[in-house]
Amino acid sequence: MTAAFPAPAWLVGCGNMAGAMVEGWRAGGVDFAGVTVIRPSGTPVDGIRTVTEYPEEQPRFVMLGFKPQKLGEIAPGLAPHVGSETIIVSMLAGVTAATLRKRFPEARAIVRILPNLPVAQVQGVTPIYSADGGIDDLVEVQQLIASLGMIAWCETETELGVIGAVASAGVAYVARFAEALGRAAEALGVNPTRARSIAIQTLVGTGDLAKATGESMEEIARRVASPKGTTEQGLAVLDAPDGLQQLVDRTIAAAVRRGQQLAEEAARRD
Template sequence: MAKTLQKFSGRVLLVGCGNMAGAMLDRWLAEGLDPAQVAIVDPFAVPREGIAHFASLADWIGQDGGAEWVMLGMKPQQLGDVASDLAPVVRGDTHLLSILAGVSLADLSARFPDARAQVRILPNLAARIGAGVSAVASLGDADDAAVTSLLKPLGTVVALADDGTMDLVTAFTGSGPAFVFRLIESYAAAGERLGLSADDALRLATATFGGSTALLDGSGEKPGVLVAQVASKGGTTQAGLDVLDEGGQLVALMTNVLRAARDRGRELADIARGGN
């Protein structure tokens, strides 16, 4: 079977290659992206065979200095320093991609006005196995087909008309895997507290969450319909649901979780703009 990125054209620069950007890159390489097309600027990034690795933008500019695809994957607080070095070499044929939490398309356009397009992408860690979610919005003359070809190997792609809801999407899908992992961890811890071994509790919790989400995804049903298929009046499941549903506490908790993550994204955006 042909790999989807074997014919992808253009040089790719990753400025910052931590967990998320690294997961995206590894998936792209698995889908046939030529390592010779890629350069990484990150003094702490894990070396990858065949990929040029630079400790600083100055080193990259001095030895190479050209890329049709530039992805920002460092911390949002570093945007000012990065832009001062990078903006002069971002040309009219460059797509400026960003996975920076809280940094808007308007911010990117102001920092990199000469880019062909500014593209804001919010992926999540499941991109590593091609099961992620990537929300995307852009300004300028973006090559939508090429952008999509980069994102589809990562999983589901959701195109947004603008980036007005991106701070919430960052919390909802970008941070979401961590929240799900914590729920699984807590579910397993509860099982252990009630008598299961730690290993059995984690295995059962992982399989229960995984099977349930797979069933939901494949059934086409709303979650409530499947809840009703599991629970019976006066049964064990309903007894547990009564605790979960009491006073709307679970929805309230998740709303607070998402609000906190969303608001932190906005705070990071203010810092990236040079605010307090």
């Protein structure tokens, strides 16, 4: 069954991330008939009514797709349109459900998500959190988000932030690693364009292999690395003390810390 928007549905802001979600929904054949994009530039979104002012209707679904820092500016104008039938879905990194509840006190439910860019290819990972459980319409919203790939319901907002740092920000980290592989090939004389394609295909192939076989990444690495062979020598560098795991731990910790800072800043602006 194709997922559907509770209509009328408003997408408030449709930049990088909300745009990627729209692409994923479009790929899945979702109907945009009851959907409106509201954005100050009015830049059209293919196949969706796009306007610069809030329409005269009470939305059942409002997705917040602008930058967290814009909440204070946008919420006062938006809140009067948010009633007891409206579910707010926020992708604002670091802005807590309590802060959103203060901004939209009448909302039927507040749902937080932290999607990642591969939602555009219906390959996303999206953690979801809501303190307003037991509401029937949430099933519809869950199906809509789940139609973009994998979802992970979170018990706490801390868990949401951690999964967001790993999966959402993680796309950038995995991209950096693939870029580094390509650069290493380039430094050893491979043509730059070819080096980049090889790095990307290695990334995609490893992901597909893990998905198709169900093997863990550890097992895959073991299968590649024959004893005393070339891969084993390389893995010894990555696995050294203060190697890759420690670097990734520091990377994720920095992103989680920033999420906490954003939450504190948003709460202070309240």
